[in-house]
Amino acid sequence: MINVPKQRWKTERNKDIFSQTSFKRLKEIPNKLYKFKIFKKMSGQKTELLRFTTAGSVDDGKSTLIGRMLYDSKSIFEDQYDAIKIASEKKGEANVNLALLTDGLKAEREQGITIDVAYRYFATPKRKFIIADTPGHIQYTRNMVTGASTANVALILIDARKGVVEQTKRHAIIASLLQIPHLLVCINKMDLVEYKEDVYDQIKADFKEFSSRLDIHDIEFIPISALVGDNVVNKGDNMPWYGGSSLMYYLENVHISNDENFIDCRFPVQTVIRPMSDEYHDYRGYAGRVAGGVFKKGDEVAVLPSGFTSKIAKIDSFDGELQEIFPPMSATILLEDEIDISRGDMIVRVNNQPNSTQDLDLMICWFDETPLQLNGKYTIVHTSNEERCMIKEIQYKLDINTLHRNEEDKEIQLNDIARIKIRTTKPMFVDSYSRNRITGSVILVDEKTNATVAAGMIRG
Amino acid sequence: MSSYYLNHLKELESEAIYVIREAVAQFENPVMLFSGGKDSILMSYLAKKAFFPAKVPFPLMHIDTGHNFPETIAFRDKWVADMGAKLLVGSVQEAIDNGLVQEETGIHASRNGLQTAALLKALEDGKYDAAFGGGRRDEEKARAKERFFSHRDEFGQWDPKNQRPELWNTFNGKKNFGEHFRVFPISNFTELDVWQYLKEEKVELPSLYFAHTRKCFTRDGVIYSDSDYMQRKDTEELKDMKVRFRTIGDMSCTGAAESNAETLDDIIAEVSMTRVTERGTRSDDKRSETAMEDRKKQGYF
Numbered sequence: 164m165i166n167v168p169k170q171r172w173k174t175e176r177n178k179d180i181f182s183q184t185s186f187k188r189l190k191e192i193p194n195k196l197y198k199f200k201i202f203k204k205m206s207g208q209k210t211e212l213l214r215f216t217t218a219g220s221v222d223d224g225k226s227t228l229i230g231r232m233l234y235d236s237k238s239i240f241e242d243q244y245d246a247i248k249i250a251s252e253k254k255g256e257a258n259v260n261l262a263l264l265t266d267g268l269k270a271e272r273e274q275g276i277t278i279d280v281a282y283r284y285f286a287t288p289k290r291k292f293i294i295a296d297t298p299g300h301i302q303y304t305r306n307m308v309t310g311a312s313t314a315n316v317a318l319i320l321i322d323a324r325k326g327v328v329e330q331t332k333r334h335a336i337i338a339s340l341l342q343i344p345h346l347l348v349c350i351n352k353m354d355l356v357e358y359k360e361d362v363y364d365q366i367k368a369d370f371k372e373f374s375s376r377l378d379i380h381d382i383e384f385i386p387i388s389a390l391v392g393d394n395v396v397n398k399g400d401n402m403p404w405y406g407g408s409s410l411m412y413y414l415e416n417v418h419i420s421n422d423e424n425f426i427d428c429r430f431p432v433q434t435v436i437r438p439m440s441d442e443y444h445d446y447r448g449y450a451g452r453v454a455g456g457v458f459k460k461g462d463e464v465a466v467l468p469s470g471f472t473s474k475i476a477k478i479d480s481f482d483g484e485l486q487e488i489f490p491p492m493s494a495t496i497l498l499e500d501e502i503d504i505s506r507g508d509m510i511v512r513v514n515n516q517p518n519s520t521q522d523l524d525l526m527i528c529w530f531d532e533t534p535l536q537l538n539g540k541y542t543i544v545h546t547s548n549e550e551r552c553m554i555k556e557i558q559y560k561l562d563i564n565t566l567h568r569n570e571e572d573k574e575i576q577l578n579d580i581a582r583i584k585i586r587t588t589k590p591m592f593v594d595s596y597s598r599n600r601i602t603g604s605v606i607l608v609d610e611k612t613n614a615t616v617a618a619g620m621i622r623g
Numbered sequence: 624m625s626s627y628y629l630n631h632l633k634e635l636e637s638e639a640i641y642v643i644r645e646a647v648a649q650f651e652n653p654v655m656l657f658s659g660g661k662d663s664i665l666m667s668y669l670a671k672k673a674f675f676p677a678k679v680p681f682p683l684m685h686i687d688t689g690h691n692f693p694e695t696i697a698f699r700d701k702w703v704a705d706m707g708a709k710l711l712v713g714s715v716q717e718a719i720d721n722g723l724v725q726e727e728t729g730i731h732a733s734r735n736g737l738q739t740a741a742l743l744k745a746l747e748d749g750k751y752d753a754a755f756g757g758g759r760r761d762e763e764k765a766r767a768k769e770r771f772f773s774h775r776d777e778f779g780q781w782d783p784k785n786q787r788p789e790l791w792n793t794f795n796g797k798k799n800f801g802e803h804f805r806v807f808p809i810s811n812f813t814e815l816d817v818w819q820y821l822k823e824e825k826v827e828l829p830s831l832y833f834a835h836t837r838k839c840f841t842r843d844g845v846i847y848s849d850s851d852y853m854q855r856k857d858t859e860e861l862k863d864m865k866v867r868f869r870t871i872g873d874m875s876c877t878g879a880a881e882s883n884a885e886t887l888d889d890i891i892a893e894v895s896m897t898r899v900t901e902r903g904t905r906s907d908d909k910r911s912e913t914a915m916e917d918r919k920k921q922g923y924f
Contacts, residue, residue, distance in 0.1 A: 212631040279786065281767045282760045284813045291631040293811060305788055312790040425627055433641070434648045438677035446676065452641045452792075457627065481672035489627040493640040493673070506648050530788050544793055547648070606793050613797035615787045 210286070213419055215316035216295040216343070218307050218334045224351045225320055228389035229283065229296060232411070235396045236285040280310045289415040299330050304563065304578035307334070308528045308618060311341035312600075315419045319348045323356045323386070327369045329564045335370075336563045339377035340526060340580065340620065342597055344422045346374075346382045347413060353402065354388040360404045376566060378597070383417075385410055423490040424599045428456030428464075429517065430510040431546035431602075436495055448479055448495035449504055454546060454601035455594075456512065458496065459487045465516060466502055467509045467592045473500040490601075507548035509592050509602075517592040517602060518623075523552075523585050525619035526561075526596075528578070531609065533616075535575035535583070541616065542608040545591055546601065551610075556584040582622070596620035632820045639666070639808040640673040641792060642771050643755070646806040647673075647680055649796035650753035653806070654711070654746070657683040657703070659695040660871040661828060662757030664702065665817055666809055668826055670755075671706060682709040684745060684754070686738045689716040690852040690873040698829040713745030743779040746803060753796070753804045761813040771810055777801040814869075815894050822887040831868045832890065834882045839864045845878035869894075 217225055283294040295310035297303065311317060317338035321331050338346050348370055356362045363386045374382060385394055386405055393399040396411045408416070436448040458464075462475045477497040478485040488494045496510060504510075511517065529535055535554060543552040559568040561580040568582075575581045596603030607617040629637065643666075646653055655670060657663045670679045683703055687696075703710040718724050718741040726737070746754055760767045770786055772794040787795055796804055812820070821828065838849040840859040847853060849861055852875045866879035867890075884890045 210631045211628070212634045279768045279783070281764075282811070283767065284761045284811075286813075286815070291813075291816070309788045309790055313792075420628055423627075433644045436674060436677050440677075443676050450644050450673070452637060479675075481675040491634060491637055491641075492629065493637040493644070495675075542797075544795065546793075547645075601791060604791050604793065606790060606795060608795055608797055613795070613799065615789075615795045618788065618790045 211290050211419065212293065213290050213316065213414060213417070214293045214295065214314050215318055215347075215414065216297060216307075216310040216314040217318045217320070218297045218299040218310070218330075218337070224322070224389045225296075225299075228320065228349070228351065228387075228395070229294065231389050231392065231395055232294075233283065233285050235392075235411070236287055280306050287411065287415055292414065299334065301333065301563075302578060304333075304337070304580070305528060305530045307337050308341060311337055311343055312604075312618070314341075314343050315422050316345045316347055316414070316417060317343040319346065321348060321350045321366055321370070323350050323352045323362055323366065326366050327373060331370070332373060332565070333563050335374055335377060335379070336561075336566065339374075339379050340528075342378070342600060342620075344381060344419070345417050346379050347410075347417075348382065348384045349410060350384065350386045351389055353386045353393060354391050358386075358393075358401045360402075363405075383407070383413060385413065424455040425457055425489055426455070427515055427517070427594060427599060427602075428458055428462075428510075428512040429454040429546075429594070429599065429602050430458060430496060431548070432504055432506055432508045432510065433547050434506055435504065446497075447501070448497050449508075449510065450493075450495045451510075451547070452493045453488050453490045455490060455599050456515075457487055457489045458510075460484075463513050464498070464510050465513045466498075466504055467511060467516070467519070468590065469502065469504075469508070471500070471502045472513055473498040473502055475499075509546065509548070511592075517594050519590045519592055521587045521590050522555075523587065523591070523593065523605070523619075524622040525583050525585060525605070526580065526622060527575075527583055527607070527617045527619045528580050529575050529617050530577065531614055531616035532577050533609070534577075535581070535617070537573070540610065542610055543585070543587060543591075543605050543619075544608060545593065545605045548591065550587045550589050550591060552585045552587045552607070554583060555586050558582040558584065583619075593621050595623045632816060632823060635809075635812055635816060636669065636672070636820065638792075638811060639669045642794070642806065642808040643670050643673045645794055646753050646755065646772070646796065646804075646808075649794070650804065652749070652751050653681045653753040653755065654684045654749065654751040655679075655681055655755040656742075656757070657685050657699065657710075658757070658871065659685070659691070659699040659702075659829065660757070661817055661821065661832065662759065662809060662812075664826065664828065665812070665821060666755060666757045667702070667706065667708070668824070669808060679706060679708050681755075682711050684711045684713060684749075684751075686713045686742045686745065687715065688738060688873050689714070690850075690875050692831055692848075692871065692874055692877075694829055694831050695871055702827075711745070711749065713741045715741045717741070718744065739779075746779070751803065752798070753806055755806045755808060757809055758805075758807045759812050759814075759817075760810050769807055769810065771807055772796050773805040773807065774798065775803050775805060779803070781805075815891065818887065818891045818894055822891060828887075829871065831871055834865055834867045834885050834889075836863055836865050837879075838862070839866060839879060846881065847878060848874055850874040 281296045283296055285292050295314060297306045297310040319334045350363055350366050367384045385407060386402055387394040387410055389395060393401045394409045396409060398409050430451050430453055432449045433451045436450050438446050460475050460478055464475060465472045475496055476499045478488055479495040479497060485494060537554055537557055540551055540553050543550050557573040559570045559582050560572055561568060563580050594602040603621045605619040606615050609616045655667060657667060674680060685699060715737050719726050724737045724740045758766050768783060770789045774787060775781060838861050839846050840855055840861050842859055846866060864881060867882040867884055868877060868879050871877060884893045
């Protein structure tokens, strides 16, 4: 038997979910107790950081969902709530517009859209979360790409009434291109389809069929109602047929400790630390952040591009000597031999080295209003290294709604995704993006305007 | 399960150190803004970590409104001396005396807004091409959109609609002559993270953050400390109150909160239970809905 939802979804977007009965119930949970639990658990120092990205546009319920997650984890403060309430009233809106919480800029609030990436924070007893909240419309592809670049999880929202639409596909394609390790598909507004299992099953099947063409390894599906709260934090009684976990349970438990590459040792040198003091007269430390693999004292290493080899004499930090370092730790490496090393060099293991090449095959997202120039010269930034490059070939433009490869139209404009070939002035030391998101990515910078014009992911 | 695991505070620390090192490598003449508040204490502490065992390779700069709490100034001088860093002071009083800015008058007068002019002048005089700031994205809605490396034009202005995309951890600090960057290493720390980290690391803090008794009065729901810099209305009565400050700015715009939190543990418990943002006690943010965005566009930190 199907439970009839207690209230219907109104057609105006972002209405006052706080006045809904389910929220009122939540308000009765003593705030203090819940918050105190977070504090106690966090002091235990076992909280991981999980970054996830959401993309969405008007009406898909994204703001309501984020509002609910923030509210349920007690991350919306009273004065924030009061401020948006006053702002909503001023604009003559009948209900409190929760989008005002996430839309930070004046232009965004005026137009009622999210333009930029906004970062939101909340914590539960298990994890601390950073949400990169991005707009979903195609004209903001570059913002979605930006938000996706550091995410562990991509949260994709589907309106249960509409099923898999163009925007769903676009978000999934971006998640696949940017190699977000985990994809979570939330089928929202289940209350509006009477919580029917077959609606959920059909959408799931449609999505799976489409995503089989993508490079995504871990996909989960959850039927939710952000408005009523089903399967958001608690499972609720409306979908007894659903045996999986709630959204919050998923976010708290998805296995992210293998998202980093612990195999290929990569340490891009950011700067050289030379105290030149009496106490540290001959100290020469290479400061950086581990981009891959595990480095230990005594390891035999090679330094690129010179190729000289040495051993790690010491791994240093303010907190004392470290026995081993791994991503994403910042540290300082000291070598046994005196080798000339500077910013842009990379310390790697002798028997596991990145590709050395001047020819790169890239998938790029174009960020600039001036189109990509074939044979144009740009600055290419890869970890701490920087060279110049020339665009040798534009292979195709990817339609990010259909995955169609367009080999005719090679005019690459703002927000376009394309596959290109470039040649650099000097060899670069790179991995494929699918192997390492740090050493497999580059940005292109316009030499005249200094603008970041493209993000590139290395193929191969 | 992998044993290579970093808890969230260590990961945030590593990220901040990475950002600070990156800025020092990319810019010729950086400076770190230092207010004496917990965020700039945290940021300068992380800078110390980033370059250990060398000294921090840039000076600290304090924009002094002349309306600071005496405790802040005393702490600042001790902290900077302990760090072995150079301290520069940009003076709002001087900017007023030179006619660069005009002092606000009336009962709500504050020098908060005047800091922008003094800051931009100090950056220009010192030819600094990057200024580290302790801004955090959880503080305020305009700050939620801020980049780690934030470009400012030759007038020191922020253009929020034309920010450079920031992907992975690749930062583009390229600029034309006369332009500069603001760099925000602790962007991803929340207020609670800051306190937990400072506690973990046993970092020394100004006494203002801990509950103490002082003479206060209440205006528009905000508790202010009695000071020479603020005019009181006849109806605003002075009372002895047990308070602490959640943020430290000018005496004329920083409100106190009634509190019994005398230790860092008490503060963490209080912060994790509170229902009001820390900037809820700042009258400078209450001037209008977009007060922070408007000030940031002009070059405020």
